Amino acid sequence: xxxxxERVHVALEERAYDVVIGQGLIAAAGDYLGPLLxxxxxxIVTDSTVAAHHLRxxxxxxxQAGIDSAALELPAGEATKCWARLEEVCDWLLxxxxxxxxxxxxxxxxxxxxxxxxxxxxxRRGVRFVQIPTSLLAQVDSSVGGKTGINTAHGKNLIGAFxxxxxxxADTGILDTLPPRxxxxxxxxxxxxxxxxxxxxxxxxxxxxxxxxxxxxxxRRHAVxxxxxxxxxxxxxxxxxxxxxxxxxxxxxxxHALEAATGYSGRLLHGEGVAIGCALAFxxxxxxxxxxxxxxxxxxxxxxxMGMKTDLRDIPGDLPGAEALIGLMAQDxxxxxxxxxxxxxxxxxQAFVTSDVPAEALRGLLQEAxxx
Numbered sequence: 001x002x003x004x005x006e007r008v009h010v011a012l013e014e015r016a017y018d019v020v021i022g023q024g025l026i027a028a029a030g031d032y033l034g035p036l037l038x039x040x041x042x043x044i045v046t047d048s049t050v051a052a053h054h055l056r057x058x059x060x061x062x063x064q065a066g067i068d069s070a071a072l073e074l075p076a077g078e079a080t081k082c083w084a085r086l087e088e089v090c091d092w093l094l095x096x097x098x099x100x101x102x103x104x105x106x107x108x109x110x111x112x113x114x115x116x117x118x119x120x121x122x123x124r125r126g127v128r129f130v131q132i133p134t135s136l137l138a139q140v141d142s143s144v145g146g147k148t149g150i151n152t153a154h155g156k157n158l159i160g161a162f163x164x165x166x167x168x169x170a171d172t173g174i175l176d177t178l179p180p181r182x183x184x185x186x187x188x189x190x191x192x193x194x195x196x197x198x199x200x201x202x203x204x205x206x207x208x209x210x211x212x213x214x215x216x217x218x219x220r221r222h223a224v225x226x227x228x229x230x231x232x233x234x235x236x237x238x239x240x241x242x243x244x245x246x247x248x249x250x251x252x253x254x255x256h257a258l259e260a261a262t263g264y265s266g267r268l269l270h271g272e273g274v275a276i277g278c279a280l281a282f283x284x285x286x287x288x289x290x291x292x293x294x295x296x297x298x299x300x301x302x303x304x305x306m307g308m309k310t311d312l313r314d315i316p317g318d319l320p321g322a323e324a325l326i327g328l329m330a331q332d333x334x335x336x337x338x339x340x341x342x343x344x345x346x347x348x349x350q351a352f353v354t355s356d357v358p359a360e361a362l363r364g365l366l367q368e369a370x371x372x
Contacts, residue, residue: 006221008228010144011236015164019144019228021221023173026058026132030065033130036166038101041068045089045116046107049076050134053177058107058132069105070096074112078264081111081150083159089119093127103128103166109135109182110142110270114157117148121163131168135178136186136220137271139170140193140227141248145235151264155331156256162240170228172221183213184308185271188251188278193227195278195299196250199349201226202302209306246353250343251277257328258312261320272309279303279310284357284365285344295348312369322366326359 005022020032033042042062046055051073062069072092074080098104106116106129113131120129133143149160175183187209194202205212205223212219231248238245255273262268282296303310312319319325329340339355346352 003221006225008225008232010164010232012164012239015146017165017167019168019170019232021139021170021172021225021228023171023217023221025169025171026054026174027061029058029061029132029169030063030067032167032169033062033067033103033105034065036103036128036130037067040066042103042105043093043096043098044069044071044105044107045074045112045119046071047074047076047080047109047112050108050112054107054132054134054174058105071107074115076111077266078111078151078259078270081115081264083150083152085115086119086150089115090123093119093123098123098127100124100127103130105130105132106143106165107132107134109133109138113138113143114148114160115150117146117163117165118150118160121148121161126163128166129163131165133168133170134174136175136183136224137189138186139172139175139224140186141189141231143168143170144228144231145245145248146239155328156259156264158331170224172217172224175220176215180213181269184306185269187213187306188271188273188275188303188308190223190227191299191303192248192250192274192278193230195282195345195348196247196343196351197230197349198226199347201230202348206302206305209302213306243353246341247343247351250345250351251275251279251281253277253329253340253342254280257325258315258319260328260331261325262315262317267317268309268315272315275303275308276310276312276314280365280369281343282345284342284361285346287361287365288344288357291345291347291350295345298348311372313372319370322363322370325366326362 008019104120106113131143133139146162146164149157208219251274254277258273285291300310
């Protein structure tokens with residue numbers, strides 16, 4: 001018998017909500033969603049890959065609680081986070097006569113959560129939505145904190161809104177259905193939490209990461225809970241990323257440039273880019289004399305031990321040169337007054353935000369990484 005679900009509270013006053021973490025939550029979805037519904041009906045946005053595994057069980061669980069549901073299936077993949085699909089989702093929700101007091105369920109990974117959440121944010125100037133994240137990456141990161149949005153040709157997540165969910169159901173049992181590559185990509189975001197603010201958690205991951213990857217349910221649950229606790233605390237203190245919340249973007253300035261350079265394609269998954277970006281951020285920190293020289297080696301050694309991408313050479317196909325990558329970084333949302341902001345580190349668990357990165361140091365780092 002599985003352990004009782006755990007709750008992590010995201011303390012945002014009238015926008016506060018719980019992240020429920022445990023096994024079997026989709027089967028119990030009606031019990032969790034029922035109290036949120038003004039009428040016994042919900043609409044679900046998902047993708048074809050997720051739907052094949054989890055849509056029917058979710059709809060059956062809702063029906064068991066007397067809740068009627070309708071679902072929209074979209075193509076899987078990062079390319080779905082676009083204007084055309086946003087319009088499709090909004091038109092479908094309106095055709096379903098979704099009202100402000102209704103609930104939109106985002107059933108899927110980060111792409112579906114971001115897209116459905118953004119549609120909920122702008123539909124009728126804001127309807128409620130519930131996140132049921134089906135990937136490790138979404139459970140530990142993108143489903144929590146209210147960031148929603150789409151990509152454009154200019155960059156990732158440049159169109160969006162802060163719109164907090166009413167509830168997050170993180171069913172850790174469904175991680176068993178993930179392909180190994182997708183699970184490890186999500187692990188890139190888990191490692192990020194240890195690196196940015198909890199050295200003890202990073203040490204725990206060094207010891208327990210292989211068991212987590214191999215399917216250890218207790219290790220997965222602990223990793224999800226600790227990651228969500230860290231994110232919930234940061235979001236409660238800085239909801240709209242005026243300061244501390246930027247730490248959650250450790251590795252992301254490099255990652256977003258690499259995702260743009262690879263066309264948001266299967267060549268590089270988001271979490272893989274985060275892992276490579278974290279390794280680059282620590283390497284840059286060491287070169288600038290900010291952190292011990294052994295820290296970048298330790299980060300890369302752990303990622304390598306987990307079988308993850310750690311270097312630019314691990315990305316299949318050609319990449320643009322250092323100047324072009326720096327140009328892509330300049331479109332990042334963290335740019336302020338024309339200055340790139342980086343999340344660097346004074347050590348493992350000691351990240352900070354800075355704009356004081358010499359251009360030649362960044363260029364030299366990228367040139368060497370591309371030539372390796």
